[in-house]
Amino acid sequence: MSELIRKNASELVELLKSGQVSSVELTKAHLDRSAAVDQDVHSYLYQNPETALAAAADIDRRRAAGEQLHELAGLPIAVKDNLTTTDAPTTSGSKILEGWIPPYDSTVVKKIRAAGLPILGKTNLDEFAMGSSTEFSAFGPSRNPWDLTRIPGGSGGGSSSVVASFQAPVAIGSDTGGSIRFPASVTGTVGNKPTYGAVSRYGLIALASSLDQVGPVSRNVLDSALIQDLIAGHDPHDSTSLPESLGSMADAARKLDVKGMRIGVIKELMGEGFQPGVMNRFKESINLLQQAGAEIVEVSCPNFEYAIAAYYLILPAEASSNLAKFDSVRFGLRVAPEGNPTIERVMAATREAGFGPEVKRRIILGTYALSSGSYEHFYGAALKVRTLIQRDFAAAFEKADVLISPTAPTTAFKIGEKLEDPLAMYLNDIATIPANLAGIPGMSIPNGLADEDGLPTGIQLLAPARADARLYQVGAALEKMHEDIWGKRMIDFAPELEVRS
Amino acid sequence: MAKDELMNYEKALEMFEVVIGLEVHVELNTKTKMFCGCRNEFGDEPNTNVCPICIALPGALPAVNRTAVESSISIGLALGCEIAPNGRFARKNYFYPDLAKNFQTSQYDEPIAFEGELTVELPSGSVHTVQIERAHMEEDAGKLTHIGGSTGRIQGAEYSLVDYNRAGVPLVEIVTKPVYGAGAEAPELAAAYVRSVREIVKGLGVSDAKMERGNVRCDANVSLRPHGQEKLGTRTETKNVNSLRSIERAVRYEIQRQAALLAKGTAIIQETRHWHEDKGATSAGRPKSDADDYRYFPEPDLVPVQPSKELIESLRAKLPEKPADRRKRVQAEWGFADLEFRDVVNADLLDQIEETVKAGAKPQAARKWWTGELARIANSENMDVTELEISGAHVAELAQLVDAGKLNDRLAREVLTYVLAGEGSPAEIVAARGLEVVSDDGALIAAIDAALAKQPDVLDAIREGRMQAAGAVIGAVMQAMKGSADAGRVRELLIQKANA
Numbered sequence A: 001m002s003e004l005i006r007k008n009a010s011e012l013v014e015l016l017k018s019g020q021v022s023s024v025e026l027t028k029a030h031l032d033r034s035a036a037v038d039q040d041v042h043s044y045l046y047q048n049p050e051t052a053l054a055a056a057a058d059i060d061r062r063r064a065a066g067e068q069l070h071e072l073a074g075l076p077i078a079v080k081d082n083l084t085t086t087d088a089p090t091t092s093g094s095k096i097l098e099g100w101i102p103p104y105d106s107t108v109v110k111k112i113r114a115a116g117l118p119i120l121g122k123t124n125l126d127e128f129a130m131g132s133s134t135e136f137s138a139f140g141p142s143r144n145p146w147d148l149t150r151i152p153g154g155s156g157g158g159s160s161s162v163v164a165s166f167q168a169p170v171a172i173g174s175d176t177g178g179s180i181r182f183p184a185s186v187t188g189t190v191g192n193k194p195t196y197g198a199v200s201r202y203g204l205i206a207l208a209s210s211l212d213q214v215g216p217v218s219r220n221v222l223d224s225a226l227i228q229d230l231i232a233g234h235d236p237h238d239s240t241s242l243p244e245s246l247g248s249m250a251d252a253a254r255k256l257d258v259k260g261m262r263i264g265v266i267k268e269l270m271g272e273g274f275q276p277g278v279m280n281r282f283k284e285s286i287n288l289l290q291q292a293g294a295e296i297v298e299v300s301c302p303n304f305e306y307a308i309a310a311y312y313l314i315l316p317a318e319a320s321s322n323l324a325k326f327d328s329v330r331f332g333l334r335v336a337p338e339g340n341p342t343i344e345r346v347m348a349a350t351r352e353a354g355f356g357p358e359v360k361r362r363i364i365l366g367t368y369a370l371s372s373g374s375y376e377h378f379y380g381a382a383l384k385v386r387t388l389i390q391r392d393f394a395a396a397f398e399k400a401d402v403l404i405s406p407t408a409p410t411t412a413f414k415i416g417e418k419l420e421d422p423l424a425m426y427l428n429d430i431a432t433i434p435a436n437l438a439g440i441p442g443m444s445i446p447n448g449l450a451d452e453d454g455l456p457t458g459i460q461l462l463a464p465a466r467a468d469a470r471l472y473q474v475g476a477a478l479e480k481m482h483e484d485i486w487g488k489r490m491i492d493f494a495p496e497l498e499v500r501s
Numbered sequence B: 001m002a003k004d005e006l007m008n009y010e011k012a013l014e015m016f017e018v019v020i021g022l023e024v025h026v027e028l029n030t031k032t033k034m035f036c037g038c039r040n041e042f043g044d045e046p047n048t049n050v051c052p053i054c055i056a057l058p059g060a061l062p063a064v065n066r067t068a069v070e071s072s073i074s075i076g077l078a079l080g081c082e083i084a085p086n087g088r089f090a091r092k093n094y095f096y097p098d099l100a101k102n103f104q105t106s107q108y109d110e111p112i113a114f115e116g117e118l119t120v121e122l123p124s125g126s127v128h129t130v131q132i133e134r135a136h137m138e139e140d141a142g143k144l145t146h147i148g149g150s151t152g153r154i155q156g157a158e159y160s161l162v163d164y165n166r167a168g169v170p171l172v173e174i175v176t177k178p179v180y181g182a183g184a185e186a187p188e189l190a191a192a193y194v195r196s197v198r199e200i201v202k203g204l205g206v207s208d209a210k211m212e213r214g215n216v217r218c219d220a221n222v223s224l225r226p227h228g229q230e231k232l233g234t235r236t237e238t239k240n241v242n243s244l245r246s247i248e249r250a251v252r253y254e255i256q257r258q259a260a261l262l263a264k265g266t267a268i269i270q271e272t273r274h275w276h277e278d279k280g281a282t283s284a285g286r287p288k289s290d291a292d293d294y295r296y297f298p299e300p301d302l303v304p305v306q307p308s309k310e311l312i313e314s315l316r317a318k319l320p321e322k323p324a325d326r327r328k329r330v331q332a333e334w335g336f337a338d339l340e341f342r343d344v345v346n347a348d349l350l351d352q353i354e355e356t357v358k359a360g361a362k363p364q365a366a367r368k369w370w371t372g373e374l375a376r377i378a379n380s381e382n383m384d385v386t387e388l389e390i391s392g393a394h395v396a397e398l399a400q401l402v403d404a405g406k407l408n409d410r411l412a413r414e415v416l417t418y419v420l421a422g423e424g425s426p427a428e429i430v431a432a433r434g435l436e437v438v439s440d441d442g443a444l445i446a447a448i449d450a451a452l453a454k455q456p457d458v459l460d461a462i463r464e465g466r467m468q469a470a471g472a473v474i475g476a477v478m479q480a481m482k483g484s485a486d487a488g489r490v491r492e493l494l495i496q497k498a499n500a
């Protein structure tokens, strides 16, 4: 494997700037890597080497011409396949959108193109981002580079595995209840779900509008910071995007200092249901932070126990409405029913054939939750829980600047292991969901390998809304402590993948 | 269409109390649509004013049109409503092919304006105050054209065409509380209410307010209950009644139809009904019930609309005169008698007459033209007088030509037909067609002499005071001059001749 592709994005950017490597070289190296490993890992749903190399060549040409370029210009990137791109199909992992080429770029993709980052391809996900393993992708699961028989997390398992298998230095993900953070945790990578509204959702195929947020995926904290700085900012096309800037995440990631910070350990996200190896590593990190001068406090968030229940009402409710537009009339799949093709029957036949089982499950759940007679008991009650969780956080952030927990209760499970048990699958997100319900930022960084299975574990950092910079500051500092102890990055412990030609 | 049994109207009112409720949709004339930057334009090529947002492509998000919000607030204020400090959008979920997202972005429990009232005067002179429940913002759907099949409806059509140009056009829906107490005048009250709403939105300049184009659309709810009963009867909702006259007729029809059913002990079905202008009848549409489940929930893609106090007050300061105040003012200015003025109001001609008077016509002349000849022409063409392609300035010019003696009544009417045909202004037409009245005494005297040669006794008759005898000569002169003679002048000359 080319040593180039193992490097962090922050290093690659320096090589590009100094002319030691061209964007075409770098892009080509990553495309070669995909050719070698992606038939096993299956991170990508779509790649077009020609367009990626053309974008890279353009940047090289502009650099040679002495043009003032964005600091990340020339750095290749992978994009989750639920962000619209005009030069590549955008499927959101669903048959109903197979082959659909959008006529417009999402705002995030526009920013990526404007800054001159070649797009390597579109990464796999659970259908419409509904899932924790990519097993619900209509186009087959992605695999965990640490162990190809295991899941890479979901829904953004394409973006986590693409970075973990060195097919891309950085990637874009989206997180509705943990779809960036859980995959990061089980693949030994970094992912951040920014504050709700920090990054535009325009062109993100909606799962649950009030929970969805786009964010970075990478192999180290600074790289994620660089990407978040690139994609964040107000967008008049997204009414829910924040009007103000949250400052430089990269600056925060370079501080490497936690002295005097109050770090809260969430009582409810420890113990029962959490794998021992996950808990051991978590406790070690608490000690590291304390040794580095942070003040550790315990906080309680008593309403977290209702978070999953509330989430699985709010999300399906919004999703059932968001997915109504997939009706075969204007775009995507159209299936002719047997017999008289009335509009209702065409719509029904298309949705029956085009949506997978998890999507149907959630549409039915959500439709029911919003129905008159059920609304107050279900959707209305869930909104109340949401408010209570926001209050839990508000109280916790009175005592602490940053909260921490394990990102997920377990390491990566086997493909197929939880497929028939939706409730077990939903429980993976127990620690990540509260941040989406409250709109606060949440980051997962590598936290060592579990003793019992040698697989990656993750630690989650949470901060108040708009205080994303704190996550980058604490995350990068903790990452540095880890690397000092381990002697290398955690991703460097991952086994070599078999290379195919 | 099965023929409904109708009860005699007076009898229906003896037996039942009428309760109506009106939902008026006002299409705003903003430059762009409610949630995207597409042009809001009537009559463009189908599917040319569309974008990812208004055809609901995956990933697209709405952004609220500020002007539409301000227009909605202005409408609310003009209706005396409170303005919500926190107006939220909601999704109304239902599948229909003209609805790109398969939900309509509307407002549900937090409308932008609520609790208002509107005072309207009926043709009889009675005055009613209609309570407004709410005025809320929403988006229009696309336009469906059903091809094939006999009904022009979706059922039975071979296929349907969708034009999304109208999808996402901003609407304000104004909903009244139940309206009681109009008695036999309920149909007139319905029409008068819609007329007032139209006047308001037109006066505000926030809508083109053309009913024939669907800028103002009315759904009329009608229910009956026995006199003295507290509980409201089952209502029907007659959809998209697209002229003031139809509103009146449709309400009257529903009263008579429902009364006939109730008298037989048949229950009214809660349903939407369609008004058929040609048949003068309503027909059953979709059954509708309170259990219709639109699964409303707050629109998560939009933040609440929170108009500042300053904005609300600045819009309030810009409100035009209230319709009732305006009527009082112009009636006094024009010096119209009550009956004259009521005719003008009922014919919906206030704007036209105001424009005509502004252009220099005398108020009475303006009134006579609009309620007389123009109303007659519109009636014979089976259209509304307000739809005639003629401006107040043209009418004023015509009236001035008559005053100046350049046109007589007959010529003026002829010129009018050419104006309506689009030939230009009255003065231009008079010049182009050489239609001016002949008042050259020489030509008239020659014609009188020629006529007298055939009827020599007329001069004697005039001298004896039998003035009606003059008519025959005047008629002959007019005929000889093909109507372009000034009849008054002919008469004067004839009398001079007799007394010479």
Ligand SMILES: [Zn+2]
Binding pocket: B033, B036, B037, B038, B049, B050, B051, B052, B053, B054, B055, B168
């Ligand atoms: Zn549009």
